[in-house]
Amino acid sequence: SHLRFGPDPIKSPYLIDKANFVACHQSSFLDRYEMLSVAEPNGIFLLNSIHSKDEVWNYLPISVQKQIIEKNLRFYVIDAYKIANEIGLGGRINTIMQTCFFALSNVLPKDEAIKEIKKFTEKTYGRKGEKILKMNFEAIDKTLDNLHQVIVPKGVTSNFDLKTSMPEGAPPFVKNAIAKMIIGKGDELPVSAFPSDGTYPTGTTKWEKRNISLEVPVWSPETCIQCGKCVFICPHAVIRAKVYTRDVLKNAPSSFRYTEAKFSQFKDYLYTVQASPEDCTGCKLCHEVCPAKNKQDPKLKAVNMVFKDTILDREKDNWKFFDSIPYLDKDQINGTTVKDIQLLQPLFEFSGACAGCGETPYVKLLTQLFGDRAVMGNATGCSSIYGGNLPTTPYTTNKEGRGPTWSNSLFEDTAEFGLGMRIALDKQYEYALDLIDRLAEDLGKELVFELKNADQKTETGINKQREMVKLLKAKLKGIQKPEAKDLLSLSDSLVKKSVWIIGGDGWAYDIGYGGLDHVLAQGKNVNILVLDTEVYSNTGGQKSKATPIGAIAKFAMGGKASPKKDLAMMAMNYGNVYVARVALGANNAHTIKAFLEAESFEGTSIIIAYSHCTQHGYDMVRGPDQQKAAVMSGYWPLVRYDPRLYDQGKNPFQLDSSKPSIPLQDYIYNETRFKVLTRSNPEVAKKLLEYAQKEVNKRWELYKYWSEMPGPKQEEK
Ligand code: SF4
Ligand code: SF4
Ligand code: SF4
Incomplete structure (x- = not known):
């Protein structure tokens, strides 16, 4: 400043x-x-x-x-x-x-x-x-x-200077251009330093090495139960887990920690949890959520924060080696538990979001599950800032060079922007099929059949189609027809893509709501992820229609007097939209299930994700506890509405969380955004609490009633 x-x-x-x-x-x-x-x-x-x-x-x-x-x-x-x-x-x-x-x-x-x-x-x-x-x-x-x-000595005594270079292995653009921008000298770069076609490399946050934490996590293999929770919660994809065969260890540094993998499908494999010490923000969430206690010293868990300076060199070596261990292919990981999913490579890493951010674990999960074929339209807001904050970019690619296609648009048109992506992809697919028909004789019956009838519901099916597309490309290069040239440029569209429209509550509930509703009404195969912090976080905490009763925010300094809009209920009204309300800190498995169901649904889906945020006014290390309290109080019921269940004769609405077990005040008064009002205006705070509790009770009863309704077939009986 x-x-x-x-x-x-x-x-x-x-x-x-x-x-x-x-x-x-x-x-x-x-x-x-x-x-x-x-x-x-x-x-x-x-x-x-x-x-x-x-x-x-x-x-x-x-x-x-x-x-x-x-x-x-x-x-x-x-x-x-x-x-x-x-x-x-x-x-x-x-x-x-x-x-x-x-x-x-x-x-x-x-x-x-x-x-x-x-x-x-x-x-x-x-x-x-x-x-x-x-x-x-x-x-x-x-x-x-x-x-x-400090008494300043007369002469220079140091033997090191400013770090002017990027870590070993950084690509030339990172060394020559990004490095300058990082140290605040981007103005000195000539235009010629940038690629002439306007492209900008992705996956560059990993070279930045911000080194902002005093303490970093260190893993204890002997205490670890291999649950994957630390990896799941890390907002910055800093701490990761891998399984690998024993031969991988031959070049490992002596300090590298590992243990036998406890996965039924990976017998005789080894397992390691490792953090990148120079990318850690020190938020302590990994330590906080770790359920494994050290029996000798219950203060210690299986992942513990250690003063960085004492272990930096050792942990840098460990990370470097860990990073060189290949990730398993997606189709090798067939489970859907947290433990399994956390073995997948995140394609969103080391973002500049606040330490402990509650939004980024959802974005990371999305990229672990679908990142290699995701096409993302991102509304302006925190997620567009940490998602595309120059000079470095957190979205990255896997070893095959596949990663999310990402672009940012305005608050007011992002839903339509994402819908446009879907329509463009569908058109490309349609045209590619048409060209295949026109070139059928040159391509051969078998390849044409495989390409047109590929079942891409599973990772194995998608990988098979990728192989077919490789064959197609090879054949097309030998065909001298204009259609072959066109098909070559479109052939990747034959592999299934996963379209995601992402943004915060300011976008989804307020400024972009008209567009969002328009997209919900189209029934196209897009997935919408609302990162709900219940306030305009990036612009400094203005109220949105997601702000709850009694919370203070800019433009609601006397406490918000009206209820939060129930976006899930509004989306369910359509009947043909998949809807989920999730809270990753309260129920990891439920969140994963919702993401997988939403993506597999051949229509529009929307996931509303509780995201703790620095704007809520408490230490982010308590974010997961607050998410649990939000669910336990009935304030944030976990729900899924799956239109496919109706066709199976079942009730499409599922209430996944238990009956409220704590009063609302036990959740809200842990947060300054609510607590402030009890001091500045206790009378109003009391009234708003009563009102908010009534609303929670009312909604819970309604949800319960819906969830207990019989499915269509039972009704007929
Ligand atoms: S302290 Fe925070 S940023 Fe660092 S590894 Fe743990 S969860 Fe990730
Ligand atoms: S949360 Fe704890 S027990 Fe679970 S994988 Fe991480 S270190 Fe191991
Ligand atoms: S302001 Fe909130 S949502 Fe935005 S990056 Fe920080 S913690 Fe995350």
Whole structure:
């Protein structure tokens, strides 16, 4: 961030290139960005570091040491993470770093500055409760005791410098262009640095190595029950599981951990869970959801967070080796449990979503299940930002070079955009079949029959069709007819594609709802995934029609007074749409089942996915617990509506979660978005809670009634 201070209004809408004060809040950025090049002589440099004032100098790159000396900078250090942790603020260091700024910068006399910070803190956090306010006051007081000036040596002593290159093996475009953009020097790139056809490489987040976490997970094979839950929840596809044969181990580093695989279909295989330490965001969700406790020390689980600096080199080697182990082919994994699915390669990895994001595990799951043939239209919002955030791209490809086709469109037209993708694919398929007929004599009866009658309901069927298409392409190259040329360019459309329309609640419930409804009404084979955070997350927390009663959000600061729209119920009204409401943190298996059913349904499907979000106001490590509480309170009933069941004489509506077992308040008051109102306006909060509880009860009764209705055949009897 760039910030100017002065007694008069400042009208300088451009970045600062001469700074009197430079602060680095994340020490791993120091060896990647030249942040002191803008520092003015005799200015101040503040660093948040785990190293003490006596040690920190030894951890600075050469160019940083050089600039501190040459510019005669006053250098200060603080371990803000330690203070935040001790106080209970977790990773939130903003109050601490802000206090340092005012204490050092002299923009206000120090005492006056501290008084003002406390006043402002009260204004910001007062309504969030006594506990949060106290923690922030404590943070301010502790800051001054822990802020130290470093005695700067006379000469440069470091033996390492800024990391200018990308990791070994990075492709030339990543090394020459993306690397420059990552360090903030994209402006220096000539147009010729970019591919002339406008394409931009995918799968590039893996080269970025953001190194933003202090702690990373380390796996204990002896405690692990191989459930796959840690892999399933990881929002960043950082921790993964693989099974492989013993011979793979011959080049393994000695520190590489493994155990016998406990999978009925993989007898004599080995199993490893491994995290990429440089891509981990330190959200701790993997540790949180791990169900396996160490018998000797119940505080430990089968995956534990360990201070990164002590194990970084070892874990980098382990990850490098793990990454080289091939994934099994999809048709080798025939189970549909979490344990099985987590052996599939994610084709969405290391995105820049917030640490602990509740949306990204769904996107990752989609790519594990269908990514090699997915065509995705993504609405603007968080998912378009972390999905296509330059300079790096998280969507990637498998070893055959197949991965999701992805594009972003506007809030107001993404459903139609995705429908257009489906229609285009159908047209291509239709035309390809027509060309096959016209070239039947050249292609031969057998190949024509196989291509036209392929059963692509299973992975095996899809793979068989891919082989047929390979044969087709080879034959077409030898046929000198214009139709052959056309068919060659269309032949990939003969393999089944999976069209997904994705976005948040701001898109699906509000701005894009007209288009969404239009698509629901068409009955075309598209899948819609609504990542429901119940608020406009990316734009800073404005209410949407998905915002629940009693939650505060921008434009609903007095608590939302009307109920959340029941999008699932509206979609079910059509009768021919597959509908599911899922919460991955509450029921992994239900989520997987819904994704598989939705995709296999030869019509329109919609999945509404509960997504915990930083906008809800609690530590994201509790996201899965909150998802469970949402389901247990009856606020978020898990449902599936499958029109195919009607044809089988069954009730298409299935209520998959149990009767509410906790009151609504036990769910909502764990979140600041609801809790705030109990302080700012307890009377209104009470009324809205009563109203919300009534709505939950009413809806539950209705859902129960529907789920108990007989299927059509029984009715006839
Ligand atoms: S700490 Fe978070 S980002 Fe890191 S591996 Fe665990 S779940 Fe993934
Ligand atoms: S969640 Fe725990 S027990 Fe399950 S696979 Fe991961 S480490 Fe093993
Ligand atoms: S704002 Fe919410 S939905 Fe968006 S990336 Fe962050 S946690 Fe995920």
